[in-house]
Amino acid sequence: xxxxxxxxxxxxxxxxxxxxxxxxxxxxxxxxxxxxxxxxxxxxxxxxxxxxxxxxxxxxxxxxxxxxxxxxxxxxxxxxxxxxxxxxxxxxxxxxxxxxxxxxxxxxxxxxxxxxxxxxxxxxxxxxxxxxxxxxxxxxxxxxxxxxxxxxxxxxxxxxxxxxxxxxxxxxxxxxxxxxxxxxxxxxxxxxxxxxxxxxxxxxxxxxxxxxxxxxxxxxxxxxxxxxxxxxxxxxxxxxxxxxxxxxxxxxxxxxxxxxxxxxxxxx
Numbered sequence: 001x002x003x004x005x006x007x008x009x010x011x012x013x014x015x016x017x018x019x020x021x022x023x024x025x026x027x028x029x030x031x032x033x034x035x036x037x038x039x040x041x042x043x044x045x046x047x048x049x050x051x052x053x054x055x056x057x058x059x060x061x062x063x064x065x066x067x068x069x070x071x072x073x074x075x076x077x078x079x080x081x082x083x084x085x086x087x088x089x090x091x092x093x094x095x096x097x098x099x100x101x102x103x104x105x106x107x108x109x110x111x112x113x114x115x116x117x118x119x120x121x122x123x124x125x126x127x128x129x130x131x132x133x134x135x136x137x138x139x140x141x142x143x144x145x146x147x148x149x150x151x152x153x154x155x156x157x158x159x160x161x162x163x164x165x166x167x168x169x170x171x172x173x174x175x176x177x178x179x180x181x182x183x184x185x186x187x188x189x190x191x192x193x194x195x196x197x198x199x200x201x202x203x204x205x206x207x208x209x210x211x212x213x214x215x216x217x218x219x220x221x222x223x224x225x226x227x228x229x230x231x232x233x234x235x236x237x238x239x240x241x242x243x244x245x246x247x248x249x250x251x252x253x254x255x256x257x258x259x260x261x262x263x264x265x266x267x268x
Contacts (some may be wrong), residue, residue, distance in 0.1 A: 016092040030118040030127035038224035054097040068105040119195035122164040133233040
């Protein structure tokens with residue numbers, strides 16, 4: 001471990017001379033971020049213990065998340081960590097982010113590698129609805145159902161990840177994925193993966209990710225145990241509520257024809 005310092009603030013990161021670029025795992029909230037992080041951590045040189053939370057806490061006092069130059073300066077500093085007065089180590093702590101990939105700039109190939117995970121919106125919003133109810137602060141609206149959440153305009157602390165205003169949370173979710181898809185066109189260092197592929201075809205999916213990003217596999221990929229991190233409140237949905245939710249998604253997803261085909265096919 002290394003006690004990494006920037007602008008007088010310090011936090012603990014892992015570092016290694018066996019990787020040359022930081023690795024970021026990015027997604028819309030509740031899309032399987034920790035699933036990817038823990039999976040990669042079990043079979044490559046990168047680790048999720050500790051991971052770096054790329055968010056206002058702990059980084060808001062010295063990273064401008066809406067400045068390409070500030071982000072690049074920070075990520076570049078993670079590539080050149082002094083160990084015993086040498087500069088040949090890079091952080092191998094996985095960076096977790098929910099910010100749109102557009103904020104990294106036009107081409108990320110020299111600053112980091114990125115795994116972007118996306119998920120069935122039905123699963124995302126059921127999880128996100130429960131998640132928002134967990135907190136005693138205003139992370140986002142605490143509504144009666146995931147359907148109400150999808151129809152609601154973004155509010156509260158959840159807005160910190162947005163680069164513009166959105167009509168509702170569903171449009172915010174769709175735009176997050178569309179931005180990643182567009183950014184992937186500009187860089188071979190961005191890989192997009194569907195949560196269901198990771199869940200249902202784990203070994204092949206992890207191997208594909210590692211091959212595309214040139215991550216060295218040091219042990220056989222294996223699914224991590226049930227993630228130990230913050231889950232949502234234990235709220236229940238009726239069959240009718242689930243059907244109404246599916247109907248809304250089926251209509252709304254048609255408004256975003258450039259979404260990945262494997263997502264759109266779920267609601268044809």
